[in-house]
Amino acid sequence: MKRRAELPNNLQLVLAVLEKKGHPMSAYMILDQLHGSSVRAPLQVYRALEKLISMGQVHRLESLNSFIACNDTSCATVGVTAFVICEKCEQVQEVSDNSVSLFITELAEKAKITAVKSSIELHGICGACENA
Amino acid sequence: MKRRAELPNNLQLVLAVLEKKGHPMSAYMILDQLHGSSVRAPLQVYRALEKLISMGQVHRLESLNSFIACNDTSCATVGVTAFVICEKCEQVQEVSDNSVSLFITELAEKAKITAVKSSIELHGICGACENA
DNA sequence: GTAAATTTGTTATGTTATAACGTCAAGGAA
DNA sequence: TTCCTTGACGTTATAACATAACAAATTTAC
Numbered sequence: 001m002k003r004r005a006e007l008p009n010n011l012q013l014v015l016a017v018l019e020k021k022g023h024p025m026s027a028y029m030i031l032d033q034l035h036g037s038s039v040r041a042p043l044q045v046y047r048a049l050e051k052l053i054s055m056g057q058v059h060r061l062e063s064l065n066s067f068i069a070c071n072d073t074s075c076a077t078v079g080v081t082a083f084v085i086c087e088k089c090e091q092v093q094e095v096s097d098n099s100v101s102l103f104i105t106e107l108a109e110k111a112k113i114t115a116v117k118s119s120i121e122l123h124g125i126c127g128a129c130e131n132a
Numbered sequence: 133m134k135r136r137a138e139l140p141n142n143l144q145l146v147l148a149v150l151e152k153k154g155h156p157m158s159a160y161m162i163l164d165q166l167h168g169s170s171v172r173a174p175l176q177v178y179r180a181l182e183k184l185i186s187m188g189q190v191h192r193l194e195s196l197n198s199f200i201a202c203n204d205t206s207c208a209t210v211g212v213t214a215f216v217i218c219e220k221c222e223q224v225q226e227v228s229d230n231s232v233s234l235f236i237t238e239l240a241e242k243a244k245i246t247a248v249k250s251s252i253e254l255h256g257i258c259g260a261c262e263n264a
Numbered sequence: 265g266t267a268a269a270t271t272t273g274t275t276a277t278g279t280t281a282t283a284a285c286g287t288c289a290a291g292g293a294a
Numbered sequence: 295t296t297c298c299t300t301g302a303c304g305t306t307a308t309a310a311c312a313t314a315a316c317a318a319a320t321t322t323a324c
Contacts, residue, residue: 010303028279041305046281062195063251065280065311084243093243103235104254111216111225113256119195120252122236124245142272160310173274178312197280197311 013039014048015057015069023090024066059083061092062119068092080104080118086126142171146180147189147201155222156198193217193224195253200224212236212250218258 017033027045052058056076072094075081081096108115149165184190188208204226207213213228240247
């Protein structure tokens with residue numbers, strides 16, 4: 001994996017916005033934040049996101065059409081990640097322990113399919129918001 | 133749950149299209165198929181889909197922005213469903229056994245969240261397509 | 265039967281994502 | 295060096311997905 005400083009400029013800009021926010025953002029929200037920079041068009045954002053995702057630096061949340069910076073070093077090694085999303089505060093937890101990959105492995109076996117990619121997203125209300 | 137014949141007309145039309153196709157369809161694909169009927173605008177399709185989903189007759193596949201008629205009677209009783217999608221032939225299998233709901237329950241506990249809804253989608257190549 | 269509430273249809277618009285094409289920079293062959 | 299190819303990037307335009315706002319029709323409560 002490339003070191004951070006070696007990333008092309010647009011990738012650095014997009015990743016920095018996502019890391020600063022810490023929550024899911026749509027491509028167009030990212031674009032808004034980059035107003036005034038060299039990133040001016042949607043496609044520049046989408047192309048940067050695609051590369052960051054393939055590098056494991058960013059995840060796509062299918063159920064939100066949004067993107068989030070990876071904040072779990074273990075997900076890179078395990079390869080399968082579940083996302084737990086609070087619908088109130090938008091906090092996202094990444095879970096990528098053995099139980100997750102085992103579940104997907106068994107699901108693929110049961111359905112007689114060769115897995116290519118998976119999307120596991122659980123929406124709910126987190127403990128902090130529940131008590132607020 | 134309402135019997136089929138009692139469904140409002142638009143719901144019947146939309147459901148019939150989905151059942152005939154048997155594969156995921158976008159709202160606009162459904163709209164195309166209904167050309168000439170009383171369903172003329174996207175919102176009519178989306179409203180029908182929303183109701184059919186709340187009745188458990190239709191599922192939404194988040195990773196495809198698409199919809200599919202439910203073809204697993206057990207998913208209604210269990211409540212949590214995993215979808216296994218072949219990227220080649222578009223066949224979708226619904227899996228809603230105990231292992232799926234147990235996985236989601238444990239995930240929610242681990243993340244200290246009160247679950248509201250979940251989306252589990254596994255993409256791959258099915259056995260039939262693998263051998264073709 | 266009539267008013268209030270809900271559902272439905274229509275138009276317009278908002279949001280998400282990609283196609284098509286032109287330009288430029290890097291690297292290799294003669 | 296000069297030319298050529300290749301791939302990355304920027305820009306414009308457009309495609310694909312989804313909902314807001316309001317008007318018309320229907321249902322419900324009394």
